[in-house]
Amino acid sequence: MPLKVYNSLTRQKETFTPINAPYVGMYVCGPTVSGESHLGHARPYVTFDILYRYLNYHGYKVRYVRNLTDAGHFEEEGREAEDKISKKAVLEKLEPMELVQKYTNLYHWAMALLNNLPPSIEPTATGHIIEQIEMIKKIIADGYAYEANGSVYFDVEKYNTDYSKKNQPYGILSGRVLEDQLDTTRELDNQDEKRNRSDFALWKNAPPEHIMRWQSPWGEGFPGWHIECSAMSTKYLGDEFDIHGGGMDLQFPHHECEIAQSTVCNHKMPARYWMHNNMITINGRKMGKSYNNVIKLSELFSGSHPILEQAYHPMTIRFFILQSHYRGTLDFSNEALQASEKAFKRLWEVFDWLSQWVVPQTQAASDIELDAKVKKLVNEFDEFMDDDLSTPKVLANMFELSSVINSIKDKHIAGDALSSVTVGLLQTQMRLFIEDIFGLKGDRSDNSGKLDGVLQLLIDIRKEAKRRKDFVTSDKIRNELATLGVQLKDEKDGEMSYTIG
């Protein structure tokens, strides 16, 4: 089955065909490292991590490029650049590199906890100033940009006129018609330098207080926001590559501008498939800095935000994101996250048991119907993922399978109901999708073996106590362990198991 993805450019699902199989080039807009990542940021990175993993699973050799925006109008959250520049002491001055390092570290930390695979290349905007300048020169030479007071602007009007003839007007991605755009009176610096309101900056002249600045043919300044992605995607993926991803809020103007810039420079639409994840909302509203309603990932992991009823494990967040389709909005609430936490725990326990379940090698299915049903549910994993990454449907099937597996575990269903072949398929595919493709991982981690030994000892003592009907002792062990965060469970067969956390 071929993979189909929804292409924002054509507004429909399309079969994914790489330009140069088995190689796949994928560019995803990364964060601006002038602040901490919040829950909303987690979504694109998890979504495209799943896509990256799934493409790998399909056998493609993927070059995944995700940038770090570390240039531009830079200052630390809530602190004015002017304040800093006036300080005399070196150590009190805002050092851009320090800021960038701090937030890059935090971002990487969060990505690792969410178990996102690192991209193949993670280029920085500041590391590609030369490429950006070269690109701007080219655009000027072609007549689609002009200089004004040390800044360079892209001539959207001209581009739109010329490229409309080539069926690629400005606004093709977001479905906007230039003439229809309202002349909103948003106040921006040096707005009067532009020939038209719709023009956007390729290079900005840096005022004296601006802390980040580079030499350019147009004087000291810094690159516009959009040009970095065009420069870096072209450099690492070529004039035309397969997938360009990012949040829906970047569709306009960011991606639209990228298309215009790259098309002028390379004479090609930069990417074939444009994919956009939807927003995470809170109380029905987009989570974003401008709404002042963000919950940072570090706060989520530690529970240190007034709105949070508890801390949430990074895997709970990942699972929460997978439970909805990436093109729909996803609403945050404590209730929803707690539901995800429980659901994930249940799935993981089933998976844990399944992994070590051994059946006789040549076992035939005693329940043909159930055997067929299980096979069907498992085989649908691929089918659903191929259909524009329908992770929630795959999870739904996993939960249906969980009921079957638990029933077998608890002996409500015979152990030989499924054939050894089906069990093998189930084990293989569950592991593949849960761990490799969904990137979920459990907590059987910091178990050095010593802890396990101690717990086994307590379990033995408790078993002995129960045998003597000494429930005071057995309950004491269970209850005290519970307060320490260790749950003991009496299994059907008289065995006991434990879970931590």
Added chain:
RNA sequence: GGUCCUGUGGCCGAGUGGCUAGGCAAAGCUCUGCAAAAGCUUCUACAGCGGUUCGAAUCCGCUCGGGACCUCCA
């Protein structure tokens, strides 16, 4: 004003015109020394009004509600 998305049961969320989404919560039962877990069962839906159709949550129209974007905010 423009472009687009959206309104599913207590909550979150799938839903490709006809066939159970799923998870969490709630209730009952089974199991259990008691729990927990698990299994089984049950419950509350498709914003409203029209239309197309043998049949619509799903297509069309209108109304109402919510949201995103509209140029350097990433």
